[in-house]
Amino acid sequence: MVLVPQQIMDFVFDTLAADATFSATVGGRIYRDRISATAALPAAIVGPIVAAPPGNTVAGDRVVTNVQFDVHIVGDGASYGPINPAADRADVLLQGRTGTNNGVHIGKLVQFDARYYPEDEAGKSYVHIVQTYSTPAYPLP
Numbered sequence: 001m002v003l004v005p006q007q008i009m010d011f012v013f014d015t016l017a018a019d020a021t022f023s024a025t026v027g028g029r030i031y032r033d034r035i036s037a038t039a040a041l042p043a044a045i046v047g048p049i050v051a052a053p054p055g056n057t058v059a060g061d062r063v064v065t066n067v068q069f070d071v072h073i074v075g076d077g078a079s080y081g082p083i084n085p086a087a088d089r090a091d092v093l094l095q096g097r098t099g100t101n102n103g104v105h106i107g108k109l110v111q112f113d114a115r116y117y118p119e120d121e122a123g124k125s126y127v128h129i130v131q132t133y134s135t136p137a138y139p140l141p
Contacts, residue, residue, distance in 0.1 A: 004065045004137050005052040007104040012069065012133075013046040014101075015093055022093060025086035026073070035074070041126070042083050044090070045072040055136060068112075068134045078118060078125040087114075087129040094133060100140065107136040 009032065016022050017030050022044075029035075029043035050068040071090050075083035097109045113132040118125065 004104050004139065005049045005067045005069070007101045008067050008106055008135065008137055009047055009049065009069060011099060011101040011104075011106055012071065012094065012109075015097065016044060016046060016071070016090060019089070019093055022086065022089045025083075025089055041074055041076040042086060043074055044086060045070075045074070047072075050132060064136050064138045066134060066136050068132060071131045071133065073129045073131075075127045076125075078127065080116060080127050080129065083127060083129055087131060091131060103140050105138055105140050109133045109135045 013030065013032055023030065026042045026044045027040065029040060031039070031043060031045050033045065033047040035043050035045055047069055050070060052065050052067045055064040055066040071094065073083045073086045073090070091111055094109045095111055097106075099106050111131050111133050115128075115130045115132075117128050117130075119128065120126075
């Protein structure tokens with residue numbers, strides 16, 4: 001079951017990367033889990049996995065995993081305006097999406113949290129929009 005959350009992250013990454021509109025809003029800069037401090041902005045980060053507790057078990061075997069993960073948009077400067085289109089497009093693509101990936105069924109993706117925060121690092125300003133999604137998932141038979 002350790003692969004179930006990773007398959008979901010691959011599914012989300014592939015969904016966002018395949019969309020020309022989303023890709024254009026972040027200049028094609030879509031990363032898994034983290035970006036380097038020198039990466040050009042704006043950029044999107046798919047991940048990390050926030051939590052992946054087993055939801056249901058049958059005779060001790062995990063049947064469903066409830067996976068929570070972040071989609072993080074980061075921008076240069078002090079205004080959210082330049083990254084709002086990326087966050088909006090990510091939500092259009094992900095909210096309610098279902099599918100399969102490498103033997104894992106992905107239930108309906110649902111955004112249940114969004115956080116907005118500014119950051120100043122060594123005199124440089126950045127803004128972040130972090131959208132957290134949740135979905136049940138299980139291995140296909």
